Amino acid sequence: MLTLVTGGARSGKSRHAESLVRDAKSVLYIATSQIFDDEMAARVQHHRDDRPAHWRTEERWQQLGDIITAQNDRDEAVLLECITTLVTNLLFASGAGEDPDNWDYAALEAQVQQEIDALIAACAACPSPVVLVTNEVGMGIVPENRLARHFRDIAGRVNQRLAQAADAVWLVVSGIGVKIK
Known part of the structure; x- marks a missing residue:
């Protein structure tokens, strides 16, 4: 069963997602963040400190089909944070280190969609x-810069595809989860 949990920043979506796997015998937690500075570290x-000690953690953001497989233990829930x-x-x-103003966003989106x-x-x-946990990025104003506009559009389309594929979708607002699918 695939469940998508979406909401705004600091909406409580992570806590809600964790509550959905709380009763599993074990949890594989997939963390997609990368550390680039002391604040992120x-x-x-x-x-890491907040996760239960018995949860298994994988820190990665690509080739997720290598760890989410048909061979996974059915008693071990998978929680991926965040899309x-x-x-x-x-x-x-x-x-590839180029200025985002020069990116070919259509080609980049095609690569994202393949993943x-x-x-x-x-x-x-x-x-x-x-x-899967994701941010609902389309409820605010239109961003003023090209990278942010394209990111919002790509992330929004990714969220739509995931929601369509999901068996259940939750929207979390102010710490309250509302099942929308």
Whole structure:
């Protein structure tokens, strides 16, 4: 079963997603963040410290089909946090250090969608319950810069594809989860 949990920044979506896997015998937690500075290192360490000790953690953001497989233990839930960070990582890795104003966003989105296709296929084959966490990025104003506009558009389309593939979708607002699918 694939579940998507979406919401704004600091909406409580992570806590809600964790509650969905709380009763699993074990949890494979996939963290997609990368550490680039001291602030991010502190955030990641805080999240590591908050996770239950019996949860298994994989820190990666690509080739997720290598760890979400048909061979996963059905009693071990999978929690992936978070899709929008994964999209960010994919965009910057594919952008190869070029100025984002010069990126070919259509080509980059095609690469992101390939990774999302592989993720959806992996989740469909996996016997474990899988919970994906993402940010709802389309409820604010139109960003003023090109990178932010394209990111919002790409992340929004990724979220739509994941929601379509999901068996259940939760929207979390102010710490309250509302099942919308």
